[in-house]
Amino acid sequence: MPVKLSEVARHAGVSLATASRVLNGSARTPAAGISERVQAAALELGYVANAQAQALARSTTGLFGLVVHDIADPYFSAIAHGVQKVALGARRQVLLASTDMGEDAELTAVNAFISYRTDAIVLAASRLETEDPRLSRALAQYITNGGRVVTLGETSIPGAKSVHVDNFTGARQLVHALAQRGIGRFAILAGPAERNTARSRVEGFIAALQDLGSSPATLIHGSFGSQGGYEATLACLDSLGIEAGAGAEPLCLLAANDVMALGAMTALRSRGLRIPEDVQVAGFDDIPTLRDHAPGLTTYRLPLERIGQLAAELALNPDGGAGAEVTGEVILRESAGAPPRP
Numbered sequence: 001m002p003v004k005l006s007e008v009a010r011h012a013g014v015s016l017a018t019a020s021r022v023l024n025g026s027a028r029t030p031a032a033g034i035s036e037r038v039q040a041a042a043l044e045l046g047y048v049a050n051a052q053a054q055a056l057a058r059s060t061t062g063l064f065g066l067v068v069h070d071i072a073d074p075y076f077s078a079i080a081h082g083v084q085k086v087a088l089g090a091r092r093q094v095l096l097a098s099t100d101m102g103e104d105a106e107l108t109a110v111n112a113f114i115s116y117r118t119d120a121i122v123l124a125a126s127r128l129e130t131e132d133p134r135l136s137r138a139l140a141q142y143i144t145n146g147g148r149v150v151t152l153g154e155t156s157i158p159g160a161k162s163v164h165v166d167n168f169t170g171a172r173q174l175v176h177a178l179a180q181r182g183i184g185r186f187a188i189l190a191g192p193a194e195r196n197t198a199r200s201r202v203e204g205f206i207a208a209l210q211d212l213g214s215s216p217a218t219l220i221h222g223s224f225g226s227q228g229g230y231e232a233t234l235a236c237l238d239s240l241g242i243e244a245g246a247g248a249e250p251l252c253l254l255a256a257n258d259v260m261a262l263g264a265m266t267a268l269r270s271r272g273l274r275i276p277e278d279v280q281v282a283g284f285d286d287i288p289t290l291r292d293h294a295p296g297l298t299t300y301r302l303p304l305e306r307i308g309q310l311a312a313e314l315a316l317n318p319d320g321g322a323g324a325e326v327t328g329e330v331i332l333r334e335s336a337g338a339p340p341r342p
Helices: 005-012 016-023 030-044 049-059 074-089 105-115 133-144 168-179 195-209 226-240 258-271 288-292 306-315
Strands: 063-068 093-098 120-123 148-150 161-165 184-189 251-255 279-282 298-299 322-328 329-331
Touching: 005 016, 005 030, 016 030, 063 074, 063 105, 074 093, 074 258, 074 288, 074 306, 093 105, 093 168, 105 120, 105 133, 120 306, 133 148, 148 306, 161 306, 168 195, 168 226, 168 251, 168 279, 168 298, 168 329, 184 195, 184 258, 226 258, 251 258, 258 279, 306 322
Parallel strands: 063 093, 063 120, 120 148, 148 161, 161 322, 184 251, 251 279
Antiparallel strands: 298 329
């Protein structure tokens, strides 16, 4: 049988109310000597505090809700690590949900987090151009009731804070850096058109090509995963008639994220095309697992863990402003003909 709080109080020689204030986190803390006696009694008896009682005493549950698209994606796992680092430092626990589990998965996760009375919710999945009105209503009410919401990227959710990642500028800088290396022919693996992150990156790619007086050889949408990159690449090759040994002008594939880029590299190998001699590849994010792949992937590096930390810091601090801004840097590696770089 679990040890009851009344048993701890009796063992420590204090009232039930005093034991509750010590062990359930009330702001009204007894004198140090009494607190130590209660803590010692709880340890000796093996008492485990009741989370619901603690929440009532503190007017907070100490829980964070974090929604990602796919926790197996290194992009999201790096962000989640940053969120957890800050949360644990503030003595909070993180509840995690993925949106790749089916239709309405994000709404279902958010409603569950609200029912668990989480102190804050961080939405790390790329935002849609038009938010689900059901999600917006639920989170607007949650914010009105004292909850805090932080998104990665701008959102129309009323009262939400955001971490702004300048995807447009990063994509533009990446193309200019590749052009300076003499690359002049580009195609775009665009990712899902309805996602703000993919759309901003594609707009940056196109703006840079316009700066250079060029246009993409082709633009193909696909899912944000490795399979999406693989299928989009095969479609691109077929559209442009690119085959191994054909001797065509080299093409550089601009993928909307690194995972798509890795899928693109697999597709190129399946067609007997060499990287970078026949086709170059560039991604976006610089996910941690890139060091395990060869040739090294040219990309635009974002501080992924720091993005998670910023989101958690905004969620923790109700008076910390409306948002934060993040930029990155171009990383040139062998996939675009550059020497290896860490």
